[in-house]
Structures are given as structure tokens and as C-alpha cells.
Amino acid sequence: MLEKIKFYQTGSNTVGNRLLNPSMRTIQASVDRPNALISGHRACQGCGEALGARYAIDAAMRATGGQLMVVNATGCLEVFSTPYPESAWRLPWMHSLFGNAAAVGSGLASAAKIRAQKNGDSVVPRVIAQGGDGGTTDIGMGCLSGMFDRNDDVLYICYDNEAYMNTGVQRSSATPPSARTATTMPVGEHPGADWGKGKDVPLIAMAHGIPYVATATVADLRDLEQKVTKAMSYHGARYIQILVPCPLGWGLKSSGLTVTAARLAMETGFYPIFEAEYGKITSVRKIRAKQPVTNYLKIQKRYAHLLKKNADPNTVARLQAMCDQNIKDFGLLGDDQPELNPTAIQAYERSQAI
Amino acid sequence: MLKKAFAVTLDPATSLENHTGSWRTLRPVNVFKLPPCNKQCPAGENIQQWLYYAAQGDYEQAWRILTEENPFPACMGRVCYHTCEGKCNRGLLDESVGINSVERFLGDYALEHGLAFKRPTRESGKKVLIIGAGPAGLSAAYHLRRFGHTVHVVEQGKEPGGMMRYGIPTYRLPRDILDKEIKRITDMGVTIECGRKVDDIEAEKAKGKYDAVILGLGAGISQNVDIPQGDTNHILNALKVLGEIETTGKLDSEIKVARKVAVYGGGNTAVDVARSLRRFGAEPIIVYRRNRDKMRASEEEMAAAEAEGVQVKWLSTITGASKDKLKIEKMALDENGYPQPTGEFEELPADAVVLALGQNVDQAAIQKLKELKFEKDSLIVDPVTLETSVKGIFAAGDCATRDRTVTHAIGMGKNAARAVNAYLKGTVYKKQPKHEDAKFEDMHPWYYSEAPKTVRPELEAARRTSNFDEVQHGLTEENAIFEARRCLSCGNCMECDNCYGVCPDSAIIKLGPGKGYEFNYDYCKGCGICAQECPCGHIAMVPEKI
Numbered sequence: 001m002l003e004k005i006k007f008y009q010t011g012s013n014t015v016g017n018r019l020l021n022p023s024m025r026t027i028q029a030s031v032d033r034p035n036a037l038i039s040g041h042r043a044c045q046g047c048g049e050a051l052g053a054r055y056a057i058d059a060a061m062r063a064t065g066g067q068l069m070v071v072n073a074t075g076c077l078e079v080f081s082t083p084y085p086e087s088a089w090r091l092p093w094m095h096s097l098f099g100n101a102a103a104v105g106s107g108l109a110s111a112a113k114i115r116a117q118k119n120g121d122s123v124v125p126r127v128i129a130q131g132g133d134g135g136t137t138d139i140g141m142g143c144l145s146g147m148f149d150r151n152d153d154v155l156y157i158c159y160d161n162e163a164y165m166n167t168g169v170q171r172s173s174a175t176p177p178s179a180r181t182a183t184t185m186p187v188g189e190h191p192g193a194d195w196g197k198g199k200d201v202p203l204i205a206m207a208h209g210i211p212y213v214a215t216a217t218v219a220d221l222r223d224l225e226q227k228v229t230k231a232m233s234y235h236g237a238r239y240i241q242i243l244v245p246c247p248l249g250w251g252l253k254s255s256g257l258t259v260t261a262a263r264l265a266m267e268t269g270f271y272p273i274f275e276a277e278y279g280k281i282t283s284v285r286k287i288r289a290k291q292p293v294t295n296y297l298k299i300q301k302r303y304a305h306l307l308k309k310n311a312d313p314n315t316v317a318r319l320q321a322m323c324d325q326n327i328k329d330f331g332l333l334g335d336d337q338p339e340l341n342p343t344a345i346q347a348y349e350r351s352q353a354i
Numbered sequence: 355m356l357k358k359a360f361a362v363t364l365d366p367a368t369s370l371e372n373h374t375g376s377w378r379t380l381r382p383v384n385v386f387k388l389p390p391c392n393k394q395c396p397a398g399e400n401i402q403q404w405l406y407y408a409a410q411g412d413y414e415q416a417w418r419i420l421t422e423e424n425p426f427p428a429c430m431g432r433v434c435y436h437t438c439e440g441k442c443n444r445g446l447l448d449e450s451v452g453i454n455s456v457e458r459f460l461g462d463y464a465l466e467h468g469l470a471f472k473r474p475t476r477e478s479g480k481k482v483l484i485i486g487a488g489p490a491g492l493s494a495a496y497h498l499r500r501f502g503h504t505v506h507v508v509e510q511g512k513e514p515g516g517m518m519r520y521g522i523p524t525y526r527l528p529r530d531i532l533d534k535e536i537k538r539i540t541d542m543g544v545t546i547e548c549g550r551k552v553d554d555i556e557a558e559k560a561k562g563k564y565d566a567v568i569l570g571l572g573a574g575i576s577q578n579v580d581i582p583q584g585d586t587n588h589i590l591n592a593l594k595v596l597g598e599i600e601t602t603g604k605l606d607s608e609i610k611v612a613r614k615v616a617v618y619g620g621g622n623t624a625v626d627v628a629r630s631l632r633r634f635g636a637e638p639i640i641v642y643r644r645n646r647d648k649m650r651a652s653e654e655e656m657a658a659a660e661a662e663g664v665q666v667k668w669l670s671t672i673t674g675a676s677k678d679k680l681k682i683e684k685m686a687l688d689e690n691g692y693p694q695p696t697g698e699f700e701e702l703p704a705d706a707v708v709l710a711l712g713q714n715v716d717q718a719a720i721q722k723l724k725e726l727k728f729e730k731d732s733l734i735v736d737p738v739t740l741e742t743s744v745k746g747i748f749a750a751g752d753c754a755t756r757d758r759t760v761t762h763a764i765g766m767g768k769n770a771a772r773a774v775n776a777y778l779k780g781t782v783y784k785k786q787p788k789h790e791d792a793k794f795e796d797m798h799p800w801y802y803s804e805a806p807k808t809v810r811p812e813l814e815a816a817r818r819t820s821n822f823d824e825v826q827h828g829l830t831e832e833n834a835i836f837e838a839r840r841c842l843s844c845g846n847c848m849e850c851d852n853c854y855g856v857c858p859d860s861a862i863i864k865l866g867p868g869k870g871y872e873f874n875y876d877y878c879k880g881c882g883i884c885a886q887e888c889p890c891g892h893i894a895m896v897p898e899k900i
């Protein structure tokens with residue numbers, strides 16, 4: 001009786017719910033979740049990255065039955081989770097350099113395969129390489145592109161907090177325009193980060209034609225878990241970029257607003273959430289309650305200069321236009337299926353190969 | 355000399371050794387807020403809590419929690435004007451939860467499955483006399499019995515129930531339902547003696563060696579108004595008409611011949627009378643001196659009456675009556691909303707008039723108690739303990755309030771029972787302080803999904819006007835669960851796992867079904883995400899003592 005009745009208390013919007021069919025609850029709702037990143041880590045209060053990392057790695061642990069290794073690029077996540085000799089990780093985890101996580105991941109995946117062959121093991125451990133946006137979009141870009149190029153069997157997860165938070169909030173190529181960072185101060189004619197710079201790594205990854213690319217946020221756990229689980233069902237190079245708000249670097253009005261900020265990034269169209277297979281967008285996460293971009297901006301001090309009395313109103317208008325463009329391009333409103341978009345030729349080869 | 359490289363001199367350790375709780379300046383705590391439905395309920399029901407159990411299909415537990423406050427869920431699910439639904443926070447999201455329907459479902463479920471009240475485990479040896487077996491008296495009897503006291507109820511009517519039997523028409527409350535719910539109370543050991551009127555309360559108390567008395571006298575005298583009339587028109591009162599229908603199943607002989615009947619008044623009784631008359635084929639027209647906005651009757655009942663063909667004449671008073679018509683004076687509302695005569699008159703064809711202008715307490719019953727203070731038309735009682743001006747005599751229900759609904763009477767009965775219990779123990783009853791209100795602003799609407807309210811299937815209007823079958827159908831189990839599972843659980847945990855999921859420090863411990871969560875203050879850094887993302891406002895951040 002309970003299963004067949006549509007559930008309108010919270011539906012599937014919350015992490016779990018005692019009234020929700022157990023099969024519809026998230027991995028995070030269960031008492032025996034893997035908790036790959038355990039308590040006692042030194043992340044700041046309200047860290048979105050710590051949250052995103054536990055969500056993603058727990059989902060991957062479930063998907064692989066715990067046969068999982070993680071390579072971590074330098075960055076907040078590496079620093080706060082493993083101050084020598086302690087570790088907050090509860091799975092095989094290694095760190096090498098800032099920019100080579102993708103390359104180390106490739107090597108680890110090959111080694112695991114060979115080792116399993118030698119030992120006659122039927123199960124080959126899977127590999128996740130992960131890093132922040134600095135280690136991914138700037139410093140590790142070459143290694144990442146190489147991993148995509150070779151279609152190595154690695155899932156690369158980028159925890160995108162839109163700047164180099166570990167070293168003191170410097171701009172990265174994932175920093176959005178007009179945002180204040182230590183290196184893009186709100187001074188001069190165009191305060192904050194420049195317009196017309198930066199790169200869209202999910203689209204770059206798609207251009208490699210790899211099996212799976214997705215974006216996600218810590219505000220939609222079900223979506224995130226589903227994407228990680230799906231990524232682990234593929235072999236070959238995969239890329240997931242998760243928006244993980246940084247209360248300190250973004251100047252969130254309170255450390256409790258992490259999930260709210262991520263939700264607003266989705267609901268304003270600022271951060272399009274989608275998934276792509278073999279270079280084609282196959283689904284987008286629709287906006288549930290559209291909000292103006294100012295609602296997103298006003299809870300962050302990094303945009304405070306845009307909302308001052310003497311600020312140029314055109315900047316906010318441009319950011320709104322950017323959101324509207326995202327909504328249009330990715331079809332974030334309405335019920336339509338995403339339209340086909342041109343894909344890299346390698347996508348065809350790879351889709352045939354596996 | 356080191357045997358191993360410097361970088362690995364220390365053995366691997368877990369971060370659990372690092373108690374990050376010391377960083378905290380704010381501490382998350384669970385707060386329990388008062389849901390608006392609970393706050394509104396005149397019977398003080400813990401609605402949110404019983405919906406919680408109903409939603410998971412545990413109907414017996416839901417019913418047990420409901421009946422901790424109110425022993426009449428099946429009756430309430432039919433006759434309560436459910437003002438709780440008007441306050442429901444869900445109403446601000448889509449539509450209010452159909453609380454009343456779920457209550458009725460639980461009440462019917464209990465009757466169907468023969469659920470009984472538990473008899474008290476221990477007898478107190480104290481005796482309490484209750485005068486009047488209406489909703490207030492019976493509610494008081496039930497609660498006193500639960501406390502272990504011996505309770506005897508004396509009722510002047512032929513059967514117990516008071517206005518639930520003699521005032522509310524059967525199409526709203528079938529009598530077998532009422533009988534069963536009363537029987538459940540007598541099964542606990544409460545004795546009810548019907549058909550006897552108590553003239554001397556003090557003497558009765560002394561004779562029966564009662565330790566305390568609760569007066570649940572009701573307000574059974576219809577208020578009269580002087581209408582100049584020719585001797586042929588029939589002027590009757592509402593309670594007489596309703597009582598007659600109850601006891602004989604027929605219309606009063608005086609009104610039987612009438613076809614066009616004017617019902618004078620704008621309260622729920624006027625509507626009950628009009629709807630009852632309609633079922634006997636009459637053409638009732640309600641005459642009311644104010645307009646619809648000012649009408650005291652329940653909007654829902656009024657809409658049902660109009661759908662059945664009851665007509666209304668607003669802003670009118672009856673100034674005279676002759677054989678087959680009434681003289682009506684038109685009224686106008688002044689700036690304070692009070693009706694003022696306009697001096698304009700008209701005629702309204704009518705063979706009879708039923709007065710439904712309000713009810714008074716029968717003072718004959720209390721006139722021997724000289725010290726009993728009475729004001730306007732109700733007994734003066736202490737607002738907290740409901741004790742009258744005479745020590746050891748308490749009062750509840752219509753005789754002690756202007757808020758004359760069944761639900762209110764049941765709430766007062768419970769209140770009086772608690773006060774008597776305290777009195778019998780030699781203490782004074784104090785109301786427990788209430789939790790802070792759970793406002794819609796405390797909730798996180800994003801998490802709740804929208805759903806329409808199940809519309810209760812109603813009998814077709816045509817069928818309804820010709821007999822006394824029950825008008826509102828109860829919900830099926832499926833619909834009842836659907837409704838219960840729309841509850842937002844305002845200010846109280848519904849176990850959605852959100853806090854457990856969103857903590858970046860895994861510092862929330864999930865205790866398992868029905869047990870909720872605990873904060874692990876060893877690791878909680880006090881970031882406040884759990885409080886921010888709690889859908890129902892159950893978590894607050896309070897400053898840490900430093």
C-alpha cells in the first residue's frame with residue numbers, strides 16, 4: 001500500500017525519508033554508507049568540497065563493491081584530508097603532484113589491469129582521479145586531455161569551487177566573470193574577474209568524444225549519485241565536474257549556505273547540469289523553480305561589488321543574460337529533450353570500440 | 355639511528371583522532387515547534403504527531419495518539435469544523451492537508467477493528483460527578499477515568515451525547531457512530547445515568563460522596579425574540595425542531611404543514627435546521643441580519659446548504675409574521691460592521707419561522723447553588739482551571755464559554771479533567787508552556803513537492819436533499835495515506851535524512867527508524883548546513899558557551 005501511493009511530503013527531494021520506498025533513497029541516507037571521507041578532516045566549516053567528495057566516492061564505492069583506488073591532485077581536498085600521518089580516507093588513496101592526477105590515474109589503471117591478469121583475479125580495481133578546478137582546468141589540463149585522448153579507464157572528478165582556494169583564493173580558468181578573487185580584485189573600470197576568459201572543461205571533455213561527461217552539484221544528491229554510478233558502469237575515460245561552493249572563498253553570508261548556493265547556481269541557470277555520452281548531451285537537469293541571478297549573487301561577498309549602489313547595473317544584466325543563454329542552449333526549462341549537437345569524430349570510434 | 359625514511363617515521367593514523375568539534379562557535383540543536391494545526395485545534399489534538407503515524411500506515415498508533423486528547427475521532431471526523439486546515443502551512447504551498455478526513459478514517463478504522471481504550475492500571479479511589487453527558491461531560495469523564503478516578507455521569511436526556519445527539523442532524527453524524535464511541539468510554543468503567551435531572555448539585559455531591567463535580571450542562575435553551583404575529587403563523591425554535599427529528603424521526607407537527615419555512619439566524623444551527631428541513635421537502639430560506647462575510651456558520655456547511663437548494667436572505671430582520679408571509683426590514687452594515695435598520699420593508703412568503711438565534715444555559719439546574727457566579731449567559735470559571743466560584747465544582751462546554759462547538763467542548767472537558775485531577779491531588783493545575791510556533795518562514799519549501807488535495811466524493815446533491823444519509827464520505831485507506839503523507843511535519847522531525855546527508859563532517863548519527871538523529875559534537879564544526887537544509891525547521895543553531 002505505502003509503495004504504490006505517490007509521496008507528496010518531500011517526494012524524492014530530500015536525502016531520504018522514512019516514508020520513501022527504500023529503493024528511492026540515496027546512498028547517503030543509509031546507515032551503512034561507505035563514509036569514504038570520515039569525520040575529523042580539517043576542511044573549513046561548511047566545506048562543499050568535503051561534502052561533494054564523500055557523496056561522489058561513496059557512490060563509486062557502492063558501484064564498484066569497494067574495489068576502488070583514488071588519486072588526488074594537490075589542493076584543499078588533499079591538504080585537509082591527509083595531514084601527515086593522519087588520513088580521513090577509508091580507501092586506497094594516493095597523491096603525487098598538482099598537475100598529474102590524471103596521468104597517475106592512467107598508470108594506476110594500467111597497473112591494476114596487468115596485476116589482475118598476472119594474479120588471475122577476475123575483478124580489476126577501478127580508479128578515480130580527482131582534483132580541484134585549479135589542478136584540473138589549469139595545471140592538470142595537459143595530463144587530463146592526454147588521459148581522454150588515450151581513453152584510459154579512469155573517472156576524473158573535478159570539484160569545482162571556481163578558484164585556487166587552498167593557496168588563498170586566486171583566480172583559475174574556472175572562475176566566473178566579475179567574481180572577486182585575490183588576483184581579480186574589485187577595482188578599476190571592470191572590477192572582478194575579466195569577461196571573455198576561462199574555459200568550459202565539460203565541453204572540452206565532450207569534444208574528446210569520451211564515453212561519459214557530466215556536471216553535478218552538491219545540491220542535488222540523487223542526480224550526483226546517479227551520475228557517478230552511471231560513470232562507473234562505463235569503461236574508458238570519463239569526466240564529472242561537481243560544483244562545490246566554498247564558504248570562505250565565495251564569501252558566503254554564512255557557512256551553512258553551501259548547499260543553498262549550489263542550488264541557486266542550478267536554479268538560476270548559472271551552472272547548467274547535464275550529462276553527455278560519447279560527445280552528445282543526453283539529458284539535462286531541468287530547473288524546478290527559476291530564480292533571478294541576483295538571488296545567487298547576493299549571498300556571496302565575491303559579487304558584493306556588483307550590487308553596490310554605484311555599481312554598473314549592466315554587469316548584473318550581462319550575468320543574467322549569460323544565465324538566460326545557458327537556459328536556452330541547454331534547454332533547462334520545459335520538458336523538451338536536448339537537441340543533437342555536433343560531436344567529435346573520435347566519439348564514433350570510441351562508441352564502436354566498446 | 356632511524357631505520358626508516360624520515361617521511362614515514364610515524365605510523366598511519368585516522369583523522370578521527372582530530373576532534374574538530376572544538377572549532378565550533380554555534381551548536382546545532384533539535385527544536386520542537388508547535389505546528390499551526392495543533393495550535394489551532396480547540397481540542398488540543400497533537401495532529402502533526404498522529405499524521406506522522408498515519409502516514410506510515412500505523413493506524414492504531416495514530417489513533418492512540420489522537421485519543422490521548424480526544425475520545426471521539428469518528429464523530430470529530432464528521433462534525434468538527436476543522437479550523438486546523440485553515441491554518442495548515444501546506445495551504446501556503448498548494449492546498450491544506452485534509453486533516454479532518456484522516457481523522458475520520460482513523461476513527462472509523464478504530465471502530466471497525468474494535469480498538470478499545472485501556473482501563474486505568476490503578477484506581478485512585480476518588481469519585482467525580484459529572485452533570486451532563488454532552489461532548490464536554492463525556493470528554494471529562496474519559497480523561498478522569500484515564501487518571502484512575504471513579505466517574506459517574508448524570509444526564510437529563512434519554513440518551514447520552516448532548517448536542518451531538520439532539521443538535522447535530524443525522525446526515526452529519528450517524529447515531530451508530532456516536533453510540534459506539536460513547537460505549538468505548540463506558541467500557542472503561544465510566545457509568546452514565548440517563549433521564550434524570552439534578553436539581554440540587556450540592557446535595558447530590560454530598561449524597562454520593564463525590565470529591566469533585568464537573569458541570570457540563572450545555573446551552574439547551576433556544577434564545578427567543580419577540581416577533582409580532584398573527585395567531586396562524588408558526589414560530590418554533592431550532593433545538594426543538596432538531597430534537598424532534600432525532601427522537602421521532604419526523605418533523606414537528608406544527609411545522610409539518612409548512613412548505614416555505616424561514617430560518618432566522620446565521621450560525622451553524624440555522625444551517626443545520628435549514629438542511630434538515632430541506633430533507634423533508636420544505637423550502638427553507640435563511641434570514642440573516644448581516645451579510646455572508648459576517649456569517650458565523652462554517653463556510654463549508656453553508657456552501658453545502660446552498661448546493662442543496664437552501665436559499666438565503668441577507669441583511670434582513672423579521673419584524674412581523676402573519677398567516678403566510680413575513681414582514682422583513684432591510685438592514686445596512688455601519689462602518690463597524692453592525693447591522694442598522696434602514697426603514698425599508700418588504701414581504702417574504704413563509705408559512706413558518708424557526709428561530710436559530712443562539713442558545714442559553716438552563717439556569718434552573720443551578721439556581722440552588724447561590725454562590726455560583728453567572729455572567730450574561732455562561733458560568734464564570736477560572737480561565738486555567740475551569741473551576742467555578744464554588745470550590746470543587748468545575749464547568750466545561752457550552753455552559754462556560756461563548757465558543758460553542760463540539761470540538762471546543764471536548765477540549766474544555768479535557769482541560770477540566772486535568773484541573774480536577776490536580777485538585778484531587780491537592781495541587782493546582784497549570785498549563786504546560788507551549789513550544790514556539792512553527793511558521794511557514796521556518797520551513798524550506800523547496801524540498802516539498804506539490805500535490806492536489808483529494809476531493810472527498812460527495813453524494814449527489816439531489817440524493818442528499820431527499821434523505822438523511824451521511825453526506826460526506828470518508829476517505830479510502832489509499833486516500834487517507836495520501837493526505838497524511840502530504841503533511842509538512844512543521845517544526846518536528848519527519849526523518850527525511852537531510853541533516854544526515856548534508857553534513858560535510860559526517861557528524862550526524864542516524865539512530866534508526868522512529869528514533870531520529872543525534873549530533874556528534876566531537877566532530878561537528880557548527881557550520882549550520884543541517885539547520886539551513888532541514889525542510890521542517892527542526893534544527894536551530896545556538897551560540898556555544900565559551
